[in-house]
Amino acid sequence: MSGNELHVVTADTITPARKMMGRGLVWGSAAIFALVATLQTLQTTGRADFEFTTWRPTLYAYLFWATCLCISQVVTRGEQGKRTLFVLPAALFVISLTVFPLLFGLAIAFSDWNLSSPTGRTFNGFDNLRQMWHDSFYWNALVNMVWYTLAIIVEYAIAFGLALLLAGQIRARKFFRVAFLLPLMLSPVAVSWMIGKSMLEARFGPISRLARWIGVENPSFFESPWMAKATIMVLDAWTFIPFMMIMLLAGLQAIPKELQEASKVDGASGWNSFWEITFPLMLPVTVTAVLIRIIFKLKLADIVINTTAGGPGGATDTVTSFIFREYRDRSNVGYGTMLAMVYLVAIVIFMTILMKLAARYAKPQT
Amino acid sequence: MSQQIFHDSDADRGFQGKWWASRIAIYSVLILWAVICLFPIYWTLTTSFKMAPDVMKGNMIPWVDFTPKWKGWEAIGLSPKTLMQESTVRAEFMKRFVNSAIIALSSSALAVALGSLAAYGLSRFRFKFGFMKNDDISFFFLSQLILPPVVLALPFLVLYKELALLDTRIGLILLYTLTVLPIVIWIMKDQFTTIPTELEEAAMVDGLGIWGAFFTIILPIAAPGMVAAFILSLVLTWNEYFFAALLTSTHTSTLPVMVASQTGSQGISWWSMAALSFAAILPLIVICVALERYIIKGMAAGAIK
Numbered sequence: 001m002s003g004n005e006l007h008v009v010t011a012d013t014i015t016p017a018r019k020m021m022g023r024g025l026v027w028g029s030a031a032i033f034a035l036v037a038t039l040q041t042l043q044t045t046g047r048a049d050f051e052f053t054t055w056r057p058t059l060y061a062y063l064f065w066a067t068c069l070c071i072s073q074v075v076t077r078g079e080q081g082k083r084t085l086f087v088l089p090a091a092l093f094v095i096s097l098t099v100f101p102l103l104f105g106l107a108i109a110f111s112d113w114n115l116s117s118p119t120g121r122t123f124n125g126f127d128n129l130r131q132m133w134h135d136s137f138y139w140n141a142l143v144n145m146v147w148y149t150l151a152i153i154v155e156y157a158i159a160f161g162l163a164l165l166l167a168g169q170i171r172a173r174k175f176f177r178v179a180f181l182l183p184l185m186l187s188p189v190a191v192s193w194m195i196g197k198s199m200l201e202a203r204f205g206p207i208s209r210l211a212r213w214i215g216v217e218n219p220s221f222f223e224s225p226w227m228a229k230a231t232i233m234v235l236d237a238w239t240f241i242p243f244m245m246i247m248l249l250a251g252l253q254a255i256p257k258e259l260q261e262a263s264k265v266d267g268a269s270g271w272n273s274f275w276e277i278t279f280p281l282m283l284p285v286t287v288t289a290v291l292i293r294i295i296f297k298l299k300l301a302d303i304v305i306n307t308t309a310g311g312p313g314g315a316t317d318t319v320t321s322f323i324f325r326e327y328r329d330r331s332n333v334g335y336g337t338m339l340a341m342v343y344l345v346a347i348v349i350f351m352t353i354l355m356k357l358a359a360r361y362a363k364p365q366t
Numbered sequence: 367m368s369q370q371i372f373h374d375s376d377a378d379r380g381f382q383g384k385w386w387a388s389r390i391a392i393y394s395v396l397i398l399w400a401v402i403c404l405f406p407i408y409w410t411l412t413t414s415f416k417m418a419p420d421v422m423k424g425n426m427i428p429w430v431d432f433t434p435k436w437k438g439w440e441a442i443g444l445s446p447k448t449l450m451q452e453s454t455v456r457a458e459f460m461k462r463f464v465n466s467a468i469i470a471l472s473s474s475a476l477a478v479a480l481g482s483l484a485a486y487g488l489s490r491f492r493f494k495f496g497f498m499k500n501d502d503i504s505f506f507f508l509s510q511l512i513l514p515p516v517v518l519a520l521p522f523l524v525l526y527k528e529l530a531l532l533d534t535r536i537g538l539i540l541l542y543t544l545t546v547l548p549i550v551i552w553i554m555k556d557q558f559t560t561i562p563t564e565l566e567e568a569a570m571v572d573g574l575g576i577w578g579a580f581f582t583i584i585l586p587i588a589a590p591g592m593v594a595a596f597i598l599s600l601v602l603t604w605n606e607y608f609f610a611a612l613l614t615s616t617h618t619s620t621l622p623v624m625v626a627s628q629t630g631s632q633g634i635s636w637w638s639m640a641a642l643s644f645a646a647i648l649p650l651i652v653i654c655v656a657l658e659r660y661i662i663k664g665m666a667a668g669a670i671k
Contacts, residue, residue, distance in 0.1 A: 006490045006563050006576075054530040082576055086487025087503065090480040090547065091495075094510060097544045098518070105521035165396055178658050179400040182407065185650040187605035189622040190643040194410045198636060204422050206409060238402070243665065250666030292511075299514050302607045306626050320516040320608070327612070333520050340517040351512055 012078035022076030029061075029068035036061040066092050109341045113334035121334070128338035138339055141317040142346070144229065148300060148318065151233040152293055156286070158237070159244035164274075166245070167252040184242040188302035191239055196307035200231065222308055225315030232316045235303050240296065244289045251285030252278070287358045294354070298347055319343045407651070413640035414438035421636050438637030442645065459624070459645070466604055466620040467649075469535055473542035474599035478592055480543070481550030486580060488551075489558040490566075504555065511548040515608050518544075523612055533614050541609050546599040553598070556667040557591030558584070594664030597657055601650060621646045 037058050042048045070088055073081035112124040132138055166177060186194075199205045200221045211219035221231045255278065263273040301320035304310060310317035310325060319339070326336040374382070413421065415434035425431030436445035443449070443456025487493070488504055495503065522541060523532070531537035561584060569579040585592075607622040614623065625646050628639060654661065 005492060006566060055528040056530055059529050079576070083487065083491045084493065085577075086483045086491070086580075087493060090484035090507070090551070091503070093480055094507065094544065094547065097540060098510060098513065101518055101521040101525060104525060105517065108521060108524065161395075162399060165392055168392065170392065170396065174658075176396050176400060177662070178655055179403050181658060181661065182651065182654055183403050185601055185654045186407075186647045187607065187622050187625070187650075189605070189607045189626045190410075190647045191406070193625060193639055193643050194406045198413065198640070199406060199409060204424050206405075206424060206426070209424050242403075246662050246665045250662070295512055298512075299516075301516070302622075305607075305611075320514060323516045323520075324608070324612075327520060327523075333524065337520045340514070340520065343514060344517045347512060347514060 012080075014076065014078050019076050022072040025068045025072045025075065026065075029065040033058070033061040033065040062096070066096070105337050105341060108334055109338040111334045113332075115331035115333055124334070128335050129342075131335060132339060132342060135339075137314050137317065138319075138322060140314050141319045141322040142343075144315070144317055145298065145300075145319055147229060148233060148236070149294060149297055151237065152290060152297060155237045155241055155293070156244060156290060159241050159289075160248055160282075162241070162245045163248035163252055166249050180245060181242045183239050186239065188239060189306050191235060192303045192306035195235055195238070196231070196303065222316075223312060225312055228308055228312060228316045232304055232308065235307070236297070236300055239303075240293065243296075244293055247289040247292075248282065248285060251282050251289075254285075255281050283361075287361075291351075291354065291358060295351070407644075407647070410640045410644045410647075413636055414638075414644050416637055416640075418635075418637075438635075438639075438641035441635065441638030442641055444641070444645065459642070462619065462621045462624040463645075465535065465618050466622075469538050469542060469618075469620060470600050470603040472535075473539045473603050474546065474596050476539065476543045477546045477550045477599050478554075478596045481547050481595065482554045482585075482588070482592060485551045485554035486558050486584065489555050490563070504551075507551045508548050510544065515545065519609060519612050522609075526613060533617050533619075535618050537613060538610060538618065538620075541613070542603045542606060545606070545609075546602050549598060549602070550595045553595040553664050553667045554588070554591060557588045561587055590660065590663065591667065593657075594660045594667065597653060597660050598664045600653070601661075604650060 039048070039050055040052055040055060040058050043050050043052055069092070070085060073084050073088060075081070077084070108121075109128060110123060110125060111121045112127065113121040162180060166173065166180070170176070183191075195207075199207045202208050202218070202220050208219045208221075220227070222228045259277055259281070260273060263277050268276065299320060300318045301324060304316050304318050304321040305324055308316045310321055314322075323336045323339050323343075326332050326339065412426065412428055412434075415428060415436070415438060416425065416432060417435050417437060420432040423431075428434045436447065439445035440448050441455065442459045443451075443453030444459070448456070484507065488500055493500055493503060498506065518541070522537075526532045526537050565583050565587075566576070566579040569583045570576065574582065605622060606620075607626060610620045610623045611626065614620070625642055628642060
């Protein structure tokens with residue numbers, strides 16, 4: 001990575017006047033932004049009326065400031081500024097779309113705010129946290145997330161098996177690759193209808209028919225809590241196995257052929273050579289694939305919202321679908337945001353530990 | 367017939383038998399999984415041509431078990447008969463379809479543009495914003511992937527209400543760009559690091575600026591990677607449901623929202639639902655079949671370092 005940097009030095013003469021101009025540009029536009037924002041705050045607090053209907057002017061002032069900031073980089077810093085310009089737009093974009101809403105979200109999280117109640121937002125300190133502590137449905141959803149995450153082990157095993165098959169000597173490889181990839185393309189909402197609502201339908205869904213033909217009486221996939229959970233897991237696995245499979249396949253194809261041949265010459269059986277050669281070499285890819293899969297899994301919601309809506313009795317609820325309903329059915333913005341914030345903190349801690357562990361165990365092998 | 371002189375030894379014949387057994391096992395697993403992957407799509411497509419009795423009897427094969435009818439497609443105004451007529455359902459469907467297309471295409475394009483620039487910058491120059499060095503900046507971008515949508519959803523809902531961006535395409539485009547940006551940066555960073563720096567150095571010696579070198583030399587080389595990133599973003603944004611369900615209502619809701627709202631209603635008519643679902647997934651099926659190698663390339667880029 002460090003060997004790949006550009007070390008071209010270009011002579012730049014930047015006059016003090018030019019520097020001043022650049023600074024003026026940034027601070028001038030910042031002043032305009034501050035002015036507009038203050039005016040709007042004055043209006044919303046009711047102290048003056050400038051006939052703003054929305055906060056749009058502030059948004060435009062912010063965009064203007066951001067543009068000026070980018071221009072001023074080139075004005076004040078010349079060539080170096082042009083380089084900064086590669087990263088700056090994306091950084092500004094991400095910061096303004098995540099950091100501000102997150103700070104804003106924190107403010108919401110510590111308030112009692114129901115969109116349908118006429119009182120509006122009132123600060124209520126840690127009441128939301130206290131309510132969360134006693135909300136058994138939220139804890140239940142968190143526990144469900146643990147189960148859903150554990151299902152990744154099975155998904156990984158299947159994906160690895162399929163990747164091994166696809167990497168082997170087979171005919172019609174392209175057909176199988178496209179066929180195996182297709183589920184990933186389908187929208188979870190469509191999948192929840194196609195499989196969850198129609199194929200698993202208790203009376204005439206084809207899978208229910210198959211189950212009856214095997215000998216299951218009254219097949220129902222969403223009635224008992226564990227069955228429903230398992231069904232959601234299978235649906236989610238169906239869409240996401242291709243994702244892990246492709247990553248693992250790429251990893252398999254990057255393994256030098258000589259290594260496997262050498263082990264074959266040395267007389268290792270297929271089983272041994274898999275565990276001794278292939279699997280250890282695949283460890284870094286495995287870590288990446290599983291980590292990304294966990295990240296996606298923690299966002300699981302669409303399928304749950306559209307097939308079971310969390311039922312029966314919250315058995316299939318994910319945190320996201322739970323908060324979705326908290327907002328949709330009860331318009332409880334303050335409490336919902338607090339739940340989401342707690343979830344975010346939990347995820348960040350969990351992922352940090354996981355990445356640290358992964359770095360420790362995966363590195364020495366490579 | 368003369369006597370056969372050369373025989374395979376018994377050991378070899380045993381080996382052959384084993385080889386055949388493993389072949390058969392491999393192909394049966396492959397075919398089984400292909401059926402698992404394809405059957406739901408087949409089922410949806412055929413169901414959209416079924417009448418109520420066919421659905422209840424569980425007929426599977428068109429022209430053998432049942433005669434295909436256009437009833438499901440009529441329900442969304444896309445059958446040959448209704449295609450020429452005015453149809454409110456089709457207008458509704460087309461509106462959602464166009465919304466989805468515009469939002470998915472523009473947010474993917476925006477993400478690829480912003481992401482490629484950032485990835486190029488991060489792979490070529492050394493930055494220092496305050497305490498943040500290159501690796502920290504990369505991590506900052508990638509860490510957005512961890513951010514669950516539900517954390518952003520409610521603040522955005524309130525924010526967009528204040529900014530009059532609720533139920534607008536721009537609002538969704540910005541948000542979708544944010545969600546796919548980390549993936550784009552990841553793929554593109556991998557792409558740019560594989561391109562040797564000598565290319566730009568030569569171009570800059572010849573008098574091009576750094577941006578000129580980027581656009582004329584690097585961009586064409588990195589184009590396949592950009593296509594891969596674009597398609598992956600397209601898939602994710604086309605299918606996105608959560609934000610669309612919360613932040614849009616009548617004007618800009620996307621196809622997934624339409625599909626979801628139809629399943630919610632009781633007494634669903636399977637044929638029309640099937641037609642709707644199939645119409646919603648068809649564009650991506652076409653993309654998958656046509657551009658499969660780009661998708662695989664994009665996902666593989668992240669896997670191997």
